[in-house]
Amino acid sequence: MSKKLTTSWGAPVGDNQNSMTAGSRGPTLIQDVHLLEKLAHFNRERVPERVVHAKGAGAHGYFEVTNDVSKYTKAAFLSEVGKRTPMFIRFSTVAGELGSADTVRDPRGFAVKFYTEEGNYDLVGNNTPVFFIRDAIKFPDFIHTQKRHPQTHLKNPNAVWDFWSLSPESLHQVTILMSDRGIPATLRHMHGFGSHTFKWVNKEGEGVWVKYHFKTNQGVKNLAPDVAAKIAGENPDYHTEDLFNAIDKGEFPSWTLYVQIMPIEDADTYRWDPFDVTKVWSQKDYPLIEVGQMVLNRNPENYFAEVEQVTLSPGNFVPGIEASPDKMLQGRLFAYSDAHRYRVGANHNALPINRPVAEVNNYQRDGFMRPDNNGGGSVYYEPNSFSGPQESPQDNTTAFPVSGAAGSTGYDHDDHYTQAGDLYRLMTEDERTRLVANIVAAMKPVERDDIKLRQIAHFYKADPEYGTRVAEGLGLSVPVTQA
Structure with a gap:
């Protein structure tokens, strides 16, 4: 025997094919709580998708x-x-x-x-x-370049390569992304x-x-x-x-x-x-x-x-x-x-x-969609005198020294080219050819040559052959300041 269809509250549903109406032509009655529940839940079946890593x-x-x-x-x-x-x-x-x-x-x-x-x-x-x-303060801007243009709602190669060309630290990852991998x-x-x-x-x-x-x-x-x-x-x-x-x-x-x-x-x-x-x-x-x-x-x-x-x-x-x-x-x-x-x-x-799987003991309470007993009637603050969960000093994180003046400070090292160049030189000739072809295909839709030239300069600094081949593929020359 099959199980009974029920509402989310467990009440059996007598008819799941026809909504309650005033006669065969309606209108629909608001007292059809099963219909209302189904429609209301359906409207809420999609939580907001992740801003990144959605698929x-x-x-x-x-x-x-x-x-x-x-x-x-x-x-x-x-x-x-x-x-x-x-x-x-x-x-x-x-x-x-x-x-x-x-x-x-x-x-x-x-x-x-x-x-x-x-x-x-x-x-x-x-x-x-x-x-x-390499700094989280740039993350929202970077992800914006990977999303859609606010007017056209299309992917925007201009934004992608403009950002990368102005962020030379991206060169290593760009080389990996445009490679076979x-x-x-x-x-x-x-x-x-x-x-x-x-x-x-x-x-x-x-x-x-x-x-x-x-x-x-x-x-x-x-x-x-x-x-x-x-x-x-x-x-x-x-x-x-x-x-x-x-x-x-x-x-x-x-x-x-x-x-x-x-x-x-x-x-x-x-x-x-x-x-x-x-x-x-x-x-x-x-x-x-x-x-x-x-x-x-x-x-x-x-x-x-x-x-x-x-x-x-x-x-x-x-x-x-x-x-x-x-x-x-x-x-x-x-x-x-x-x-x-x-x-x-x-x-x-x-x-x-x-x-x-570990037991959870804390003083966090309430909030939307609390699926457990919300701490029951136990003590709900700390420190307390009622044998509530206590800190365990032996599990504290280890200290490490910090120093310096508080301020907006970057890393001390700014060589963004050596490792990208090493990666290029590790590739076989066939792998390099495919890498350059992928980059050229991705950069061709960029409308402004100054963005292309700025990015080509980064490739050239990583390896002269790397930059020259990309430039040739785009019908451009390596900027004279690099060549």
């Missing part, structure tokens, strides 16, 4: 430690070889809307939520090791990175700086632009479908997590500022150290409840993992959780997909 796919899985890293961090979920922790991952494109195509040239979000016994730990990164900017073949065939520098602290209170690298065990595969465009027209949800089908067939994708470890004192002497997210650390200087395996083995039961309502923030830490002075990270510590409070609600972290 995404997700999956459940587990993380298993394969190497002892306890000398570097006291994080419980990394404490012993063989330990497994449940996790959820959300992959995404950055700039497009919720209904945009999967196979566009764009960075991919790579956001992992670990449900640890000490609380949720979120690692919210991308499929690239660097980013376009700019369009992954599937979500399973790309690496993931924490991108930022973080701090690991062990049980003795000793710290190190750390960077995360998820290496795909499926191998890296990318799409040629013409193939990607064809797929975008025929199946705009190609990556979403591929991930779901692979897991559904038991072909569970996996990644090996490695870290780079830098001693705390090296930050003052390394040739790059280790907190500048537009730069990488040489793996010759700080080799990769294996940590464990991430395996995705279960699809979501409901896309909205899990993939759309999952909220991840780089500010969700656990003991043994802390923030660094990375200026971009510092801004994200606030911005991400603030976006979730606006988009999903003040109690977004109490939803099933976000709720920690």
Whole structure:
């Protein structure tokens, strides 16, 4: 026997095909509370989409430690070889809307939520090791350039390249984005990175700086632009479908997590500022150290409840993992959780997909959509004399020295060309040819030559051949100040 259809309050519904009316022609009666409830709920079925990373796919899985890293961090979920922790991952494109195509040239979000016994730990990164900017104050402006023109409502190459040409720190990421890696073949065939520098602290209170690298065990595969465009027209949800089908067939994708470890004192002497997210650390200087395996083995039961309502923030830490002075990270510590409070609600972290497996004890009360008992009748302030939850000093973050005058200050290092040039020179001739072709195709719609020439100058500073080839492709000459 099938279950009875009910209202959201559990009352049985007698007729779900016809609304209550005054006779067969109506009008409709306002007393049809089932109709009103259905229409009212339907009007509210779409929460505001994410400002960035709106289009995404997700999956459940587990993380298993394969190497002892306890000398570097006291994080419980990394404490012993063989330990497994449940996790959820959300992959995404950055700039497009919720209904945009999967196979566009764009960075991919790579956001992992670990449900640890000490609380949720979120690692919210991308499929690239660097980013376009290195200070959060520039983030709203950068994202505006990736969105639509306020008058035409069309994508605006003029804004994109104007901003990049005026922000030379973007050159490294632009080179990656315009390379073969700019369009992954599937979500399973790309690496993931924490991108930022973080701090690991062990049980003795000793710290190190750390960077995360998820290496795909499926191998890296990318799409040629013409193939990607064809797929975008025929199946705009190609990556979403591929991930779901692979897991559904038991072909569970996996990644090996490695870290780079830098001693705390090296930050003052390394040739790059280790907190500048537009730069990488040489793996010759700080080799990769294996940590464990991430395996995705279960699809979501409901896309909205899990993939759309999952909220991840780089500010969700656990003991043994802390923030660094990375200026971009510092801004994200606030911005991400603030976006979730606006988009999903003040109690977004109490939803099933976000709720920690660890017991939650705090004095936060009320707000929209509180799904639990709201603390019941327990004490609701601190400090108190009624045995309420108390702070645990042993879990406090470790101190690090800061100095300098308060003011709007940039990084001390402004070499934005060496690493981009090194990347260009590492490419094969075929890879360079495709890189230049992709850049030329992307820059041709730019209407002003001064913007093109300013960007060409950056390419030339990274490598003279790089800039010259882009200039030739655009029918321009390298600015005389560079040549």
